[in-house]
Amino acid sequence: MNGKILETENVTVSFDGFKALRNLNFNMDAGELRVVIGPNGAGKTTFLDVITGKVQPTEGRVLFKGRNTKRLSEHQIARLGIGRKFQTPRIYLNLTPWENLEITCNRNKNVLATLFGNSPSEERRTVAGLLETIGLSAKADIKAGLLSHGEKQRLEIGMLVAQSPDLLLVDEPVAGLTDEETYNIGELLLALAQSHSILVIEHDMEFVRQIARKVTVLHEGSVLCEGTIEEVQNDPRVIEVYLGSHE
Numbered sequence: 001m002n003g004k005i006l007e008t009e010n011v012t013v014s015f016d017g018f019k020a021l022r023n024l025n026f027n028m029d030a031g032e033l034r035v036v037i038g039p040n041g042a043g044k045t046t047f048l049d050v051i052t053g054k055v056q057p058t059e060g061r062v063l064f065k066g067r068n069t070k071r072l073s074e075h076q077i078a079r080l081g082i083g084r085k086f087q088t089p090r091i092y093l094n095l096t097p098w099e100n101l102e103i104t105c106n107r108n109k110n111v112l113a114t115l116f117g118n119s120p121s122e123e124r125r126t127v128a129g130l131l132e133t134i135g136l137s138a139k140a141d142i143k144a145g146l147l148s149h150g151e152k153q154r155l156e157i158g159m160l161v162a163q164s165p166d167l168l169l170v171d172e173p174v175a176g177l178t179d180e181e182t183y184n185i186g187e188l189l190l191a192l193a194q195s196h197s198i199l200v201i202e203h204d205m206e207f208v209r210q211i212a213r214k215v216t217v218l219h220e221g222s223v224l225c226e227g228t229i230e231e232v233q234n235d236p237r238v239i240e241v242y243l244g245s246h247e
């Protein structure tokens with residue numbers, strides 16, 4: 001591995017001739033927190049789908065940790081270390097946050113146990129630590145269905161982290177959240193970025209300003225430009241295709 005956790009080389013995805021991604025060249029370093037923005041239909045969701053193997057590139061290739069993921073199933077790619085957070089939380093509403101996290105830790109038990117010799121008390125410490133990270137220690141034992149939308153998002157991010165992925169893909173985590181909840185998610189992602197590689201797709205520019213170091217702008221299935229949030233916001237091409245219509 002050349003220090004790149006993710007690379008796409010000339011990736012094109014055609015749906016019946018329509019190119020949702022066009023010769024997309026993208027890469028990010030291990031340990032990076034990257035934000036991808038772009039107007040509606042730019043190809044952001046397709047980009048995540050092609051990384052996770054849900055969609056196959058029509059042309060080009062995707063490398064995860066230097067390995068070509070072609071011919072691998074979605075499940076196999078997930079097991080290589082890619083975790084995806086969808087827009088709507090996928091948590092067990094009848095279970096408590098504690099139980100939700102415990103189940104996720106258990107699912108990974110074989111891997112973790114081999115590595116760390118996970119004992120029940122260590123597992124409790126892991127769950128307690130995760131609850132603290134996502135700011136839900138005080139709500140550990142109420143049904144997850146009673147959590148606010150923002151708290152559910154945080155719980156799902158915690159469940160993702162419990163799977164110990166090398167790369168976290170996070171799709172529009174603050175859609176529909178209040179300003180305070182949005183800020184909390186931002187702080188959580190910044191904290192997680194200290195020990196994870198994270199790729200965030202986002203529309204909310206206030207949120208992007210809070211978390212972004214390097215931003216990639218997608219437009220019509222290709223990278224339009226990359227840079228700091230200031231560079232991107234001042235780029236006339238970006239103003240024309242994206243920011244002009246949103247701010």
Ligand SMILES: Nc1ncnc2c1ncn2[C@@H]1O[C@H](COP(=O)(O)OP(=O)(O)OP(=O)(O)O)[C@@H](O)[C@H]1O
Pocket residue numbers: 015016018019020038039040041042043044045046047
């Ligand atoms: N399965 C499919 N079949 C045909 N066209 C598709 C399919 N999936 C996506 N597209 C088209 O590809 C383009 C890119 O879609 P995509 O969902 O990746 O964009 P996006 O940037 O995520 O948009 P949004 O911000 O609106 O979610 C769109 O024009 C969409 O209609």
